[in-house]
Amino acid sequence: MAEWSNWSGRLHAKPARVASLSSEAEVVDAVRSAANSGLRMRVVGAAHSHAPLVPTEGVVFDLAGLSGLVSVDPAAGTARVHAGTRIADLGVPLRAEGVALLNQGDIDRQAIAGAVATGTHGTGEKLRNLSAGVMGARLILADGSRVDCSAENEPELFQAARLNLGALGVITELTLAVRPAYRLQEKIWLEDVDTVLDRLDELAAATRHFEFFWMPGRPRTACKSLAETDADPVYPLAEEGERRAWSDEVLANERNDKHSEMEYTVPREDGPACFRALREMLARDFPDLAWPVEYRTLAEDDVWLSTAYQRPGATLSVHQGVDQPDEPLFRACEALFAQFAGRPHWGKVHYRTGPELAALHPKWDDWWQVRDAWDPAGRFLNAHLEALRPANH
Ligand SMILES: Cc1cc2nc3c(=O)[nH]c(=O)nc-3n(C[C@H](O)[C@H](O)[C@H](O)COP(=O)(O)OP(=O)(O)OC[C@H]3O[C@@H](n4cnc5c(N)ncnc54)[C@H](O)[C@@H]3O)c2cc1C
The missing domain is CATH 3.30.465.10 (Uridine Diphospho-n-acetylenolpyruvylglucosamine Reductase; domain 3)
Incomplete structure (x- = not known):
């Protein structure tokens, strides 16, 4: 038996084994061998999900070696x-x-x-x-x-x-x-959060990327924009907030403080009202929360289980330190996000049931039908996914 835990240390599992695989041939052999032993399989990426997607009593495949x-x-x-x-x-x-x-x-x-x-x-x-x-x-x-x-x-x-x-x-x-x-020029500034909410459409349209991070209880919020530029990169790279470089050098940040996180995507037009309701609830029920709320925009798509399926989204994330109890906070946030028909991020904490997810995702049943057709024995399921599986499947 092996030990597995995720990035935050919040999730643990004891899989039968963790197999490091670095070629397609190795993957084929490992899948056949697990299936012959009657074991379920899950793949791990970088273990950064907060949702229990990887934990299994079967085999965990690590494909870090299949890279490039x-x-x-x-x-x-x-x-x-x-x-x-x-x-x-x-x-x-x-x-x-x-x-x-x-x-x-x-x-x-x-x-x-x-x-x-x-x-x-x-x-x-x-x-x-x-x-x-x-x-x-x-x-x-x-x-x-x-x-x-x-x-x-x-x-x-x-x-x-x-x-x-x-x-x-x-x-x-x-x-x-x-x-x-392409290259990006980054800018970070502080602004009154209600002003930001009032001119959100203008701010989101002004640059290729816009988001804000708000610390509960504060009147102002940190806004961040990234605009495309033809100007030469500035090296050595500056601190977050002042970078001008290639997109991959500017888009990625260091986020090393261990936390757990809940994120919901609500319809774009409801984003400001949802944020204001969240702010009120946090001030009333969680006045000591010392982690930021992140607010981003997401374009509509046609991906079956996407949180932006057929609707442009605003995403709101709530964080809590790993040394703090998070369930009361996340449950209260989830109840609020649900009032705005929010869809939970699949890699972050949520407590939704299969029927609730079915009501939020028009292609939920189609996704399960295809999944079950290609893996009828459920070899690639774990307890978390099994609990979400429609009863008639
Ligand atoms: C600090 C931090 C910052 C984050 N920032 C963002 C953000 O800005 N935006 C955002 O949307 N999310 C963000 N996330 C969430 C994160 O992007 C997702 O949880 C993502 O799925 C993690 O990728 P991973 O490689 O760690 O995958 P894992 O968590 O290891 O696995 C996720 C899922 O991918 C599956 N999987 C992995 N590899 C394969 C494969 N080869 N074949 C089949 N299935 C596979 C696993 O089985 C599992 O179901 C953040 C998380 C953390 C901890």
């Missing part, structure tokens, strides 16, 4: 990457080919397949999450067979695989949308 850029097709605007590649390891090789990812989240420590699996996103009113940038995926299924899916080939599997929760098979390679490499 495979190829770039500048005409198609796509790049093929090995699934275990850390996002941090993509910037330089992509730039060497003259391209870059369309967007990134707050950090770049995740494995690309791990980030895609949960709909990881950055900010930008016209920018979609990483799953929406998936143009193709290669999977090793529960019987060890290999399938390449895209909008043209096995389109339903492709739709489910773009945001897959690790539940369809082992992804060994992804084809991602890229764009010509």
